[in-house]
Amino acid sequence: MLTDLKENFTNIFEDALIEEINDVGTLKKVKEGEKLIEIGDYVRSMPLLISGAIKILREDDDGDELLLYFLERGDTCAMTLTCCLGQTKSEIRAIAELDTTLIMIPIQKMEEWTGKYKSWRNFVFQSYHERLTEMLETIDSIAFYNMDERLVKYLQNKQKVTNDSLINSTHQEIAYELHTSRVVVSRLLKKLESMGKIELYRNSIKIVSL
Amino acid sequence: MLTDLKENFTNIFEDALIEEINDVGTLKKVKEGEKLIEIGDYVRSMPLLISGAIKILREDDDGDELLLYFLERGDTCAMTLTCCLGQTKSEIRAIAELDTTLIMIPIQKMEEWTGKYKSWRNFVFQSYHERLTEMLETIDSIAFYNMDERLVKYLQNKQKVTNDSLINSTHQEIAYELHTSRVVVSRLLKKLESMGKIELYRNSIKIVSL
DNA sequence: AGTTGGCAGTAACAAAAGTTACAATTCAAA
DNA sequence: TTTGAATTGTAACTTTTGTTACTGCCAACT
Numbered sequence: 001m002l003t004d005l006k007e008n009f010t011n012i013f014e015d016a017l018i019e020e021i022n023d024v025g026t027l028k029k030v031k032e033g034e035k036l037i038e039i040g041d042y043v044r045s046m047p048l049l050i051s052g053a054i055k056i057l058r059e060d061d062d063g064d065e066l067l068l069y070f071l072e073r074g075d076t077c078a079m080t081l082t083c084c085l086g087q088t089k090s091e092i093r094a095i096a097e098l099d100t101t102l103i104m105i106p107i108q109k110m111e112e113w114t115g116k117y118k119s120w121r122n123f124v125f126q127s128y129h130e131r132l133t134e135m136l137e138t139i140d141s142i143a144f145y146n147m148d149e150r151l152v153k154y155l156q157n158k159q160k161v162t163n164d165s166l167i168n169s170t171h172q173e174i175a176y177e178l179h180t181s182r183v184v185v186s187r188l189l190k191k192l193e194s195m196g197k198i199e200l201y202r203n204s205i206k207i208v209s210l
Numbered sequence: 211m212l213t214d215l216k217e218n219f220t221n222i223f224e225d226a227l228i229e230e231i232n233d234v235g236t237l238k239k240v241k242e243g244e245k246l247i248e249i250g251d252y253v254r255s256m257p258l259l260i261s262g263a264i265k266i267l268r269e270d271d272d273g274d275e276l277l278l279y280f281l282e283r284g285d286t287c288a289m290t291l292t293c294c295l296g297q298t299k300s301e302i303r304a305i306a307e308l309d310t311t312l313i314m315i316p317i318q319k320m321e322e323w324t325g326k327y328k329s330w331r332n333f334v335f336q337s338y339h340e341r342l343t344e345m346l347e348t349i350d351s352i353a354f355y356n357m358d359e360r361l362v363k364y365l366q367n368k369q370k371v372t373n374d375s376l377i378n379s380t381h382q383e384i385a386y387e388l389h390t391s392r393v394v395v396s397r398l399l400k401k402l403e404s405m406g407k408i409e410l411y412r413n414s415i416k417i418v419s420l
Numbered sequence: 421a422g423t424t425g426g427c428a429g430t431a432a433c434a435a436a437a438g439t440t441a442c443a444a445t446t447c448a449a450a
Numbered sequence: 451t452t453t454g455a456a457t458t459g460t461a462a463c464t465t466t467t468g469t470t471a472c473t474g475c476c477a478a479c480t
Contacts, residue, residue, distance in 0.1 A: 058346060060354040068349070082339035085332070091346055114324075114331055121324055121331075122295070128338045129292035135345045136268060136301055139278070142352050143389055144270040147437070170457065179353055181438055186458060202446065202457065357467070380427065391468055396428060412427065412476065 052100025078131035262310025288341035
């Protein structure tokens with residue numbers, strides 16, 4: 001775990017903090033598709049992402065989903081931060097998008113370190129900033145763009161996160177994450193294919209040029 | 211200013227911090243409709259809201275607006291926090307919704323106080339939490355609700371913030387903030403009126419029961 | 421009083437998105 | 451091999467939202 005830490009956080013945290021993380025953190029590996037947090041859960045530890053990716057989803061009362069953003073290497077979950085400090089329940093659902101490695105830090109350390117380490121404070125503030133920015137982008141998408149543009153953004157985003165131009169998703173799965181219907185997704189994907197921008201297969205989509 | 215501070219923040223900040231704020235902060239009064247921050251501005255000081263309300267707006271490339279949320283008494287601007295620390299430009303526009311009194315704090319104090327005062331750290335984290343929560347609510351609104359429901363929420367929110375069941379807005383102004391067209395707003399307002407939930411006047415709307 | 425500009429009401433239409441229904445295909449399990 | 455479930459394609463239709471155009475009304479100003 002120490003090597004993981006040094007590889008990913010050595011420029012961010014001072015050595016003493018890396019040591020402490022190594023002492024109290026626990027390594028956790030999750031498989032693609034595995035659920036990390038459910039809406040309403042109490043959060044007891046904070047994740048640092050070593051590798052992989054996690055998708056963060058919002059859900060309304062009817063069970064309709066919406067993808068908010070992805071967490072990647074070096075990220076942490078801003079929602080968790082606030083939940084830990086405020087002792088409130090999770091507002092979001094977190095699911096592993098890829099096989100993912102995390103270091104879990106007990107929440108008690110949170111407050112201790114914010115007083116003790118400047119680098120930790122900066123990291124936490126930086127995380128908040130990134131998450132707020134991503135939320136703004138999500139708002140831009142749903143408020144200012146039509147579904148065809150949102151779909152393109154979604155595919156581009158997915159390609160970037162998975163680092164793979166072959167996207168292994170069904171139309172239904174995409175529809176859930178964009179909060180629309182399968183028929184709409186199929187329709188728009190077909191249009192993109194006819195423009196030569198993607199190729200459609202069963203259970204997967206090949207991105208040609210978006 | 212000291213009385214303002216003690217009245218609004220005495221349970222939140224320790225006395226020594228109140229003193230410091232009193233030393234370095236400057237009192238600022240803005241009139242309703244006055245612009246506080248424009249998108250792209252660099253932020254040089256952090257506001258603490260003493261009284262009044264500020265609306266936070268997002269805008270896309272075409273100049274289309276969307277109301278994100280209101281700041282009220284005791285709030286601060288989470289966006290400002292991150293902008294200060296990261297030296298980045300503002301992503302949002304801030305306009306006084308009511309006549310408003312603020313205390314402006316130079317950004318240099320930000321980092322100093324996060325190291326020095328636990329209550330300040332908690333306040334900053336709490337602010338982030340509240341803003342993330344409000345952003346989630348905004349996302350819920352535009353992702354999961356139709357325009358008629360969004361309009362009702364908008365009116366309710368406006369009533370709460372201004373503490374007045376008479377809303378002094380034109381249909382066009384409401385349309386801007388919900389990012390729709392004037393005709394749509396007029397149509398839906400008329401429907402609400404015919405249901406007896408509101409009364410329509412020139413330049414204002416009376417909320418009867420929503 | 422007459423003019424003007426902003427505001428609101430409404431009809432008619434267009435576009436975007438959502439819904440229902442059904443057929444065709446693929447793939448894995450019985 | 452057959453069955454059945456999941457996936458995709460597509461047509462037809464509805465609902466929601468956005469657009470254009472025109473009207474009347476009010477208030478301020480000359």
